[in-house]
Amino acid sequence: MTDPNTEYPPVPYRFDVTHTAAAVAAEHPDLEPGTETDQTVTVAGRMMLRRDQGKIAFGTLQDSSGRIQLFATSKLTEEFEGFTSLSIGDWIAVTGIVMATRRGELSVRVDQFTVLANARRPFPDKWHGISDPDVRYRQRYVDLWVSDDARDAFQKRSEIVAAIRSRLSDQQFVEVETPMLHPIPGGATARPFTTHHNALDTELYLRIAPELYLKRLVVGGMERVFEIGRVFRNEGMSTRHNPEFTMLELYWAYADYAQMMELVEKLIEGVALDVTGSTKIQYDEREIDFAAPWRRATMDELIMEHAGVEVSLDTPREELVALCERFGVEVRDSYGPGKLILEIYEKTTEAQLWGPIYVTDYPQEVSPLSRAHRDKPGYTERFEGIVAGRELLNAFSELLDPAEQLARFEDQEAEKAAGDEEAMVVDSDYLRALDYGLPPTAGLGVGIDRLVMLLTGTTTIRDVILFPTLRAESPTLDPSAADE
RNA sequence: GGGCCGCUAGCUCAUCUGGUAGAGCAGGGGACUUUUAAUCCCAAGGUGCCGGGUUCGAGCCCCGGGCGGCCUACCA
Structure with a gap:
C-alpha cells in the first residue's frame, strides 16, 4: 500500500483460520x-x-x-x-x-x-469474468478465482484420480513410478520429444508410454501393477490433444483381455458413481451411461454397421484399397490389409460410436505389442473403449513370446525405414526381460484427461489441464533466431 | 501442417458505407446504517496486437508478421 518493500501493516507469517x-x-x-x-x-x-x-x-x-x-x-x-x-x-x-x-x-x-x-493488479470484471481463453489458460491463477466451472473441473479431476487409486488399491493393484526419461522410446506408436543428458552424453526421450517398463515389473513378479503419470508425444494439439497428458496404465498377470473388459467397465462405472453420483452423464447434449456391461463388437462388425461394407483380413488387398479410395483414405504402399482396415474403421466408424463400447479384435499388423487372437489368425486380442466418438482406453492380452516380439519390432523398424516416424524400434532389454518369462498378462491404458473431460462435461482438453501447453507468450525477439 | 474467424481501456463489449474512439464493471474522489453484479454524483483512464502500404484522412481497406479460437489432418 505504500512502499512495496515495507508493507504496512506488516503481513503476518502465519494466520490461524478456524473455518472455511x-x-x-x-x-x-x-x-x-x-x-x-x-x-x-x-x-x-x-x-x-x-x-x-x-x-x-x-x-x-x-x-x-x-x-x-x-x-x-x-x-x-x-x-x-x-x-x-x-x-x-x-x-x-x-x-x-x-x-x-x-x-x-x-x-x-x-x-x-x-x-x-494485496491484489496489485485489478481483477477481471466481477460479472463477466475472463472470456478470452488464452488469458484463462495463461493466467490460471486468476481464472480459478473468477470462473466456478474451472474450479469445479479441477476439484473433480482430483476426485476422479483419487477414486481410481482407491478402487485399484482395493483390488490389490500396486502403484509404481517408472522412468520418464527413456533411452529408447517405446510402448506406443508416436513421435517422442528428444533431450540430451550431459553427464552421460547421450540422447534421451521423454516417455511416450510407460508400457514396457510396467511389463518388466510383471516379469519381476509384480502381478498387479499400475501407474498414473504424464506421457509426452510430439504431435499435434487440438481440443482433445495436449503434448503432455496423463495416462493410467495397468497390468494384470494371469488375466486376458476379456477379464480386462470387465475390470475397466466396472472401474469407470464406479468412478462415475463416486464422482457424479450416477452412471449416467450428459455430454455434448447427449446421454452417456457408463453402467456395465458395455457393448462389445469386433472392428469388422462395426465397419459393416457404419460403413455398410464387409471387410476382413481375408478381403483381397485390391478391394480394401478400392474401399479406402471410396472413403477418402490415403493409401501407402507399405500398408497391409490390417492397416487398411484400421484406416477404414477410423475414417468411417470411430467417430460414429457414441458408446461406451468396446471395439475388439484389432489386426496384428497395427498392434505390435498385442498377443495373437486365440481363434482368429492375423488378429489380436485387443480392444479399445470408445466414448463420444473418441478413444478413451486401449487394452490387450499382452504378447509374451520374445521371438515373436522381436519379429514384430522388426516389422516396425521396416515401417520406420519406409518413412513412418511413429513406428517402434527394437528394445533389446525388453526382449531380454521377456526371455526371463512374462506370464499371461492383460494390459490397459486409459486417457485420464479424456475421462475427466467426460465426467466434467468439458469438450476441450485445456479445460481439464491446469496449465496446458501454449506458445511462448513473449517470443524471442532475437532477429538471428527468426528463421523458419 | 491446411482452411476460416478474431485481437479496441485492467476486464466485458460498442464505434453504420474510411472522417480522427465510447459505455458498464474494476481502480481514484464524494454521498449513503441491511446490501446481494447495491445505488447515485465527479474526475481520470487508449501505441485500437506489431510493421508496412493505399488515401487529404485508416480501428475500419490492402500486404506481411505475432498471438489466439474453431474446423480439418495425425494421435490418447
Missing part, C-alpha cells in the same frame, strides 16, 4: 434473518465483491470451499475505513461472530480483519 466458508454455512444451516450467534470464527480468502453503504459495508469473501458474506459496520469493525478501501481481489482474514442480516444472508461480522496479500 462452507464450514460456517454447514454449522448454521437455518439462521433466522436478523439474528446474531455467539460463535466467533476466523475465515480467510479473497474479497471478491464489496458493497459500501455509508456506515456499513458488505463484502463477499471467497475461499477454496465457496463464498460467505462479510458484514462490517463503523461501530463494531476495527479500522472500518480500511475495510471499505480494500480492493477486489485482496486476500484478507476476518474474525467476528456468525450472524444473519435482515435479508437473511448468512454472514461473518467483521470485528477485526487482517490483510494477507
Whole structure:
C-alpha cells in the first residue's frame, strides 16, 4: 500500500483460520434473518465483491470451499475505513461472530480483519469474468478465482484420480513410478520429444508410454501393477490433444483381455458413481451411461454397421484399397490389409460410436505389442473403449513370446525405414526381460484427461489441464533466431 | 501442417458505407446504517496486437508478421 518493500501493516507469517466458508454455512444451516450467534470464527480468502453503504459495508469473501458474506459496520469493525478501501481481489482474514442480516444472508461480522496479500493488479470484471481463453489458460491463477466451472473441473479431476487409486488399491493393484526419461522410446506408436543428458552424453526421450517398463515389473513378479503419470508425444494439439497428458496404465498377470473388459467397465462405472453420483452423464447434449456391461463388437462388425461394407483380413488387398479410395483414405504402399482396415474403421466408424463400447479384435499388423487372437489368425486380442466418438482406453492380452516380439519390432523398424516416424524400434532389454518369462498378462491404458473431460462435461482438453501447453507468450525477439 | 474467424481501456463489449474512439464493471474522489453484479454524483483512464502500404484522412481497406479460437489432418 505504500512502499512495496515495507508493507504496512506488516503481513503476518502465519494466520490461524478456524473455518472455511462452507464450514460456517454447514454449522448454521437455518439462521433466522436478523439474528446474531455467539460463535466467533476466523475465515480467510479473497474479497471478491464489496458493497459500501455509508456506515456499513458488505463484502463477499471467497475461499477454496465457496463464498460467505462479510458484514462490517463503523461501530463494531476495527479500522472500518480500511475495510471499505480494500480492493477486489485482496486476500484478507476476518474474525467476528456468525450472524444473519435482515435479508437473511448468512454472514461473518467483521470485528477485526487482517490483510494477507494485496491484489496489485485489478481483477477481471466481477460479472463477466475472463472470456478470452488464452488469458484463462495463461493466467490460471486468476481464472480459478473468477470462473466456478474451472474450479469445479479441477476439484473433480482430483476426485476422479483419487477414486481410481482407491478402487485399484482395493483390488490389490500396486502403484509404481517408472522412468520418464527413456533411452529408447517405446510402448506406443508416436513421435517422442528428444533431450540430451550431459553427464552421460547421450540422447534421451521423454516417455511416450510407460508400457514396457510396467511389463518388466510383471516379469519381476509384480502381478498387479499400475501407474498414473504424464506421457509426452510430439504431435499435434487440438481440443482433445495436449503434448503432455496423463495416462493410467495397468497390468494384470494371469488375466486376458476379456477379464480386462470387465475390470475397466466396472472401474469407470464406479468412478462415475463416486464422482457424479450416477452412471449416467450428459455430454455434448447427449446421454452417456457408463453402467456395465458395455457393448462389445469386433472392428469388422462395426465397419459393416457404419460403413455398410464387409471387410476382413481375408478381403483381397485390391478391394480394401478400392474401399479406402471410396472413403477418402490415403493409401501407402507399405500398408497391409490390417492397416487398411484400421484406416477404414477410423475414417468411417470411430467417430460414429457414441458408446461406451468396446471395439475388439484389432489386426496384428497395427498392434505390435498385442498377443495373437486365440481363434482368429492375423488378429489380436485387443480392444479399445470408445466414448463420444473418441478413444478413451486401449487394452490387450499382452504378447509374451520374445521371438515373436522381436519379429514384430522388426516389422516396425521396416515401417520406420519406409518413412513412418511413429513406428517402434527394437528394445533389446525388453526382449531380454521377456526371455526371463512374462506370464499371461492383460494390459490397459486409459486417457485420464479424456475421462475427466467426460465426467466434467468439458469438450476441450485445456479445460481439464491446469496449465496446458501454449506458445511462448513473449517470443524471442532475437532477429538471428527468426528463421523458419 | 491446411482452411476460416478474431485481437479496441485492467476486464466485458460498442464505434453504420474510411472522417480522427465510447459505455458498464474494476481502480481514484464524494454521498449513503441491511446490501446481494447495491445505488447515485465527479474526475481520470487508449501505441485500437506489431510493421508496412493505399488515401487529404485508416480501428475500419490492402500486404506481411505475432498471438489466439474453431474446423480439418495425425494421435490418447
